[in-house]
Structures are given as C-alpha cells and as structure tokens.
Amino acid sequence: MLNLTGSVHVAPDADQLYDELAASLLGIAVESINARGLFHLALSGGSTPEPFYHRLVIDPNLRHFPWLQTHLWIVDERRVPEDDDRNNYRMIRESLADHIPIKTRQLHPMPVMENDPAALYEDQLRQVFGSDDLPRLDFILLGMGADAHTASLFPHSDAIHVTDRWIAVNKGDAVTPPPRVTMTYPLLNAARHLGVLVTGSKKADTLRKIETQLQTAPAPDEMPITGIAPTDGDLVWYLDAPATGIVD
Ligand code: 6PG
Numbered sequence: 001m002l003n004l005t006g007s008v009h010v011a012p013d014a015d016q017l018y019d020e021l022a023a024s025l026l027g028i029a030v031e032s033i034n035a036r037g038l039f040h041l042a043l044s045g046g047s048t049p050e051p052f053y054h055r056l057v058i059d060p061n062l063r064h065f066p067w068l069q070t071h072l073w074i075v076d077e078r079r080v081p082e083d084d085d086r087n088n089y090r091m092i093r094e095s096l097a098d099h100i101p102i103k104t105r106q107l108h109p110m111p112v113m114e115n116d117p118a119a120l121y122e123d124q125l126r127q128v129f130g131s132d133d134l135p136r137l138d139f140i141l142l143g144m145g146a147d148a149h150t151a152s153l154f155p156h157s158d159a160i161h162v163t164d165r166w167i168a169v170n171k172g173d174a175v176t177p178p179p180r181v182t183m184t185y186p187l188l189n190a191a192r193h194l195g196v197l198v199t200g201s202k203k204a205d206t207l208r209k210i211e212t213q214l215q216t217a218p219a220p221d222e223m224p225i226t227g228i229a230p231t232d233g234d235l236v237w238y239l240d241a242p243a244t245g246i247v248d
Helices: 014-036 050-058 088-095 117-129 185-189 201-216
Strands: 007-011 039-043 070-074 076-078 139-142 167-170 180-183 193-198 234-240
Touching: 007 014, 014 039, 014 050, 014 139, 014 193, 014 234, 050 088, 070 088, 076 088, 117 167, 117 180
Parallel strands: 007 234, 039 070, 039 139, 139 193, 193 234
Antiparallel strands: 076 180, 167 180
16 A cells, blocks of 8 residues: 555545545535535646546435535636636536536636736635635645646746745746646645545556655655645545556
C-alpha cells in the first residue's frame, strides 16, 4: 500500500472508485449542511474526473443529493472563454451542472477573461462566505498530472510560492499554456476535506516518486502535490488499483 500524506483509499477499478467517492461526497455534503446549512464544493478539470461527474448525475443513490444547498466552485481554470473546449467550467457544466437542480447563483465559474480574475474570485468567496477570513471549503476535489502538478500549481511556477492570496494567476515558462487561474495552497489547505482522484497505470510511477519524496520532506516546487497538507482538515487519496502500480 502506498504511504502518502493523509489516508489512501483504493478500489479495484475506476468504476467502483467513483461509487465510493460519490458515497463519501454525499456523506460530507449532508454533514456540512447539518453543521453549517450549506455545502461548498470545489471541482477540478482534467480528463480523470469527467466520468465521475457524470456518475454524480446518474447514480440512483445520489437522487437526493442536496444540490439546492450546494455552492459549486472551480479549483483552477484556463484563461480561455467559456465556450472553448479547454475551459474546465464548460466540462463541469456539460457533465454535471446542467443536469442537477442547482441554482445559477450557486455556480461560481472563474471570471478568467476579466483583467483581475484572482481579485474578482476572492471577492466572490468573501461575499458568499460573508467574511474576510480565509474561507474553508467543505470538499475540494483535486487531480494530479504525471509531473505531480495539482490544480494549476505547476512545478517551479510562480503560484507555488503565493502565500498571501487565495487565488492567483499562473503563467510563464513553467505553466502549460494557456495561462491559468488557480486556487493557492492557503485556500486549498484550509479545506475541511480534500480528495485527490487518480486513476490508471500511467500515474503509478509519479505516485511512487511522491511516496519516496514524502519520506524525506514535502517538495512543492518539484512536486506541487506534496504541498497539499490540510491545516485542520483531512486528505484522502482516491486511487484505483492500476494507479497504485499493483495491478494493471
Ligand atoms: C486541469 C486540472 C489539473 C488536472 C491534472 C490532471 O484543469 O487540468 O485541474 O490539475 O487535475 O492536470 O489532469 P487529467 O485528469 O487530465 O490527467
């Protein structure tokens, strides 16, 4: 079993993993609403979570998911218009948001085409949370690239070093184009629950490298995902067996 920060949840295949992640998400949503009246969920883009978002729509066990009390935030976004294929919100809308009973005012796409999207998104967080304090999102779903990036925090990129903002624009040579807008470590690590969803054998080597690195110390600049360490929440790695490298 992989030894990673937080806990590791392994399912035999991606299908079962989606079911188990969906069940955890429902449990956390209900618990958040019972405790605070709302559920703040932040979702990532990429190809890995798309079938999971679709599952959230069709799973009969989730028929009563409390979407009416859910706010949907975006972890990171490419600075392209919403109708561009590379836009994360477009994928999240088409696979999930268009098919669930969630109010438009509870959907929070990043205003990536504006001049200062980071400040605008931070304002939205302040407004919805009704406070200037660092917001604690209830559940953040992250993915991971083969280079160990997460959100749009790429190895050696500027946003890795941002400690005084919740949201940052990330661009430059170290960023896979186009330029991005991303949640920063302070906001990500303030979450009550963080899940990292990784499927498939292609990322097994990366997970091994992360495990080895974590035995010494986190190295966010080289492997950004090692900077994910919730300050007062929990972190669960949701892996299918191929991602662990144990089976193929
Ligand atoms: C994005 C992401 C990013 C993603 C990883 C993994 O917008 O691309 O938020 O961090 O999770 O790049 O992407 P895949 O799931 O496509 O491998």
